Amino acid sequence: xxxxxxxxxxxxxxxxxxxxxxxxxxxxxxxxxxxxxxxxxxxxxxxxxxxxxxxxxxxxxxxxxxxxxxxxxxxxxxxxxxxxxxxxxxxxxxxxxxxxxxxxxxxxxxxxxxxxxxxxxxxxxxxxxxxxxxxxxxxxxxxxxxxxxxxxxxxxxxxxxxxxxxxxxxxxxxxxxxxxxxxxxxxxxxxxxxxxxxxxxxxxxxxxxxxxxxxxxxxxxxxxxxxxxxxx
Amino acid sequence: xxxxxxxxxxxxxxxxxxxxxxxxxxxxxxxxxxxxxxxxxxxxxxxxxxxxxxxxxxxxxxxxxxxxxxxxxxxxxxxxxxxxxxxxxxxxxxxxxxxxxxxxxxxxxxxxxxxxxxxxxxxxxxxxxxxxxxxxxxxxxxxxxxxxxxxxxxxxxxxxxxxxxxxxxxxxxxxxxxxxxxxxxxxxxxxxxxxxxxxxxxxxxxxxxxxxxxxxxxxxxxxxxxxxxxxxxxxxxxxxxxxxxxxxxxxxxxxxxxxxxxxxxxxxxxxxxxxxxxxxxxxxxxxxxxxxxx
Numbered sequence: 001x002x003x004x005x006x007x008x009x010x011x012x013x014x015x016x017x018x019x020x021x022x023x024x025x026x027x028x029x030x031x032x033x034x035x036x037x038x039x040x041x042x043x044x045x046x047x048x049x050x051x052x053x054x055x056x057x058x059x060x061x062x063x064x065x066x067x068x069x070x071x072x073x074x075x076x077x078x079x080x081x082x083x084x085x086x087x088x089x090x091x092x093x094x095x096x097x098x099x100x101x102x103x104x105x106x107x108x109x110x111x112x113x114x115x116x117x118x119x120x121x122x123x124x125x126x127x128x129x130x131x132x133x134x135x136x137x138x139x140x141x142x143x144x145x146x147x148x149x150x151x152x153x154x155x156x157x158x159x160x161x162x163x164x165x166x167x168x169x170x171x172x173x174x175x176x177x178x179x180x181x182x183x184x185x186x187x188x189x190x191x192x193x194x195x196x197x198x199x200x201x202x203x204x205x206x207x208x209x210x211x212x213x214x215x216x217x218x219x220x221x222x223x224x225x226x227x228x229x230x231x232x
Numbered sequence: 233x234x235x236x237x238x239x240x241x242x243x244x245x246x247x248x249x250x251x252x253x254x255x256x257x258x259x260x261x262x263x264x265x266x267x268x269x270x271x272x273x274x275x276x277x278x279x280x281x282x283x284x285x286x287x288x289x290x291x292x293x294x295x296x297x298x299x300x301x302x303x304x305x306x307x308x309x310x311x312x313x314x315x316x317x318x319x320x321x322x323x324x325x326x327x328x329x330x331x332x333x334x335x336x337x338x339x340x341x342x343x344x345x346x347x348x349x350x351x352x353x354x355x356x357x358x359x360x361x362x363x364x365x366x367x368x369x370x371x372x373x374x375x376x377x378x379x380x381x382x383x384x385x386x387x388x389x390x391x392x393x394x395x396x397x398x399x400x401x402x403x404x405x406x407x408x409x410x411x412x413x414x415x416x417x418x419x420x421x422x423x424x425x426x427x428x429x430x431x432x433x434x435x436x437x438x439x440x441x442x443x444x445x446x447x448x449x450x451x452x453x454x455x456x457x458x459x460x461x462x463x464x465x466x467x468x469x470x471x472x473x474x475x476x477x478x479x480x481x482x483x484x485x486x487x488x489x490x491x492x493x494x495x496x497x498x499x500x501x502x503x504x505x506x507x508x509x510x511x512x513x514x515x516x517x518x519x520x521x522x523x524x525x526x
């Protein structure tokens with residue numbers, strides 16, 4: 001089963017041609033890791049899928065073509081987004097950040113969110129800008145999990161976090177992916193290997209590998225070539 | 233002492249006018265990154281709407297007539313704001329040069345239109361007699377109109393803050409000022425809020441125009457253009473997108489202007505405001521209550 005199918009995707013940011021005909025599939029009800037070195041176009045791919053950058057080519061989600069669909073419409077159709085650097089609303093309180101994510105006609109899943117992140121339940125009136133990096137990440141994840149989604153786009157959720165917080169975020173991601181499809185951008189190969197079953201590797205704006213995450217994670221030569229990491 | 237009290241209350245009245253003009257500008261720029269150089273036209277249009285009511289609806293007693301005048305001024309500003317956003321600005325989001333050209337042109341055309349219609353000579357706004365009476369405050373004879381302007385501006389400040397703090401639209405606007413794309417990614421059509429903010433900005437400016445007619449004792453087509461310069465200074469000093477910052481900066485700018493004009497030399501007040509702007513930009517470039525650019 002395929003949740004999303006991307007074909008011949010071209011994206012420009014200003015004058016720069018970032019994605020040169022990217023194509024891959026995202027398996028339904030599984031975690032697919034989108035990997036690659038810095039600057040190869042991973043975040044750009046997610047932004048294009050979220051409708052936040054103009055794109056040429058095809059992005060099909062559950063068989064529906066979404067290129068050109070406004071971002072808010074995509075979100076309402078069940079595409080959740082956890083951006084790089086969290087992008088919580090710093091001037092809004094924790095409770096207001098959540099309230100903003102509530103949607104008319106959809107029962108917000110506060111039980112799930114506060115079960116995953118009990119820490120956030122204790123500080124509803126704290127401005128999000130004064131939370132720690134880990135707490136902000138939990139808020140960003142919680143905000144995306146508040147509504148049920150069919151595809152979650154998660155960009156570097158463990159970036160800059162202390163190891164103990166990384167563990168916590170990973171537990172939440174396992175739980176989040178239990179009933180939906182996740183496309184995960186992750187710099188940390190170990191984290192990606194723990195969470196993902198499938199892998200897509202980008203290099204210089206094109207796809208250079210698609211396959212099993214396990215195969216990539218254990219093949220030192222492959223990982224070294226595309227990701228610039230050593231696997232022992 | 234009594235002259236100090238009079239200058240202070242006069243300054244606070246002027247601050248109220250600046251706030252009404254600048255708060256809309258600040259929200260519009262904060263949310264949509266649109267520099268609305270036509271905002272002064274909403275101000276003048278509100279002033280003329282108020283003038284028309286005071287001049288034509290003589291069947292109403294003066295006090296009630298003034299209430300109607302202020303309400304109509306606000307409505308005219310609100311409708312003008314919504315129409316400008318829906319009809320023109322909407323097609324130019326993200327195209328800053330075109331926006332500036334459009335709003336400059338629109339502002340000039342609106343001034344010319346009002347000039348052709350009402351002439352460029354100031355129209356005297358007839359006022360209820362109570363406005364020109366004075367109230368003694370700490371030994372100073374303060375014209376009631378100053379207190380009225382201050383009161384209306386304060387009520388609208390509180391109303392605006394409550395709207396932003398307590399309503400869903402307010403929540404979306406506050407979040408959108410920080411990061412409109414992330415608001416979209418949560419499934420919210422931010423563009424609808426754009427119209428609301430333009431309408432809100434127009435409403436505040438329209439009411440400001442009516443009150444400016446009282447403060448300056450007349451309405452002319454260039455009323456908004458002149459005040460717009462000070463309003464922009466207020467926006468920058470207060471911090472883009474911050475309503476409390478705008479209120480604070482409006483008080484600072486207006487008091488500086490009035491004190492300097494009265495204690496140093498008439499005319500130096502406006503220059504001193506530019507000095508204040510330079511000082512704030514040197515010490516706190518993001519404005520008093522603004523957030524630094526990431």
